[in-house]
Amino acid sequence: MYRPKLLLAAALCTSLATSSVQAEAPLRLATDVPYQPFEYSLPDGTLAGFDIELGNAICAYLERECEWVVQSWDGLIPGLKARKYDAIMSAMTISEVRRRQVLFSDAYFRMPSVWVAHQDSDIDISDPSSLEGKVVGVQTATLQDNYVTDLHGDSLEVRRYASWADVVADMRTQRLDLAFMEYPTAQSFVDIDEQESDFRRLGELVREPARYFDQGVGVAFRKRDRELARDFNEALTALKEDGTYDAIARKYFDTPDL
Secondary structure: OOHHHHHHHHHHHHHHHHHHHHHHOOEEEEEOOOEOOOEEEOOOOOEEOHHHHHHHHHHHHOOOOEEEEEOOHHHHHHHHHOOOOOEEEEEEEOOHHHHOOOEEOOOOEOOOEEEEEEOOOOOOOOOHHHHOOOEEEEEOOOHHHHHHHHHHOOOOEEEEEOOHHHHHHHHHOOOOOEEEEEHHHHHHHHOOOOOOOOEEEEEEEEOOOHHHHOOOEEEEEOOOOHHHHHHHHHHHHHHHHOOHHHHHHHHHOOOOOO
């Protein structure tokens, strides 16, 4: 006679326990390392960088633990779809092509790109004939890859690399004439604006066409995870309002150009 009530009570207890476990589950955030100053490893293996600090601050606001998953760039979106992690926080530029596959948070950073050449280079980036036969390095499957391929693929030989560290390594060994990368990355990897650097900036910072550069950087989620995306947007707004965002950003970006 009382069995249905007992079963209902047991079911409710199980449901509450399950909800509690889910609420306390870590947020698994994927990132591609190294990509300074956004994400990189310290000598002891600890992850650091703008994305890492901001992601940890978002998790703290949401009262969730952050669990970082290191994933190669070209595997980030496939891994998200395969449910290997909950979101991607890896300086991923928002684009219409990517919007077809993932749901983005509000933009939390906007950054230009830059042409990088050797100090003694005589390349004139505004002169197409100056680019003939030259070799440029980009990270594969990035908007920089798309931009160079679409707009300069007829004159430049485009070499694609798994990471920016690989691009810089081939720049240092003279295997590349040019690299095209995000400006903060050029500052971190090759000290682009320092007098003692082996490299220099060619031309102005690149911010257009808008289809490549205008939408900013966002956190990527599976399309069904709209509630999680809303939570991240709420956290980002709160961290900007209370000064936490600016305090973190000043640690990594000190140029008025951004």
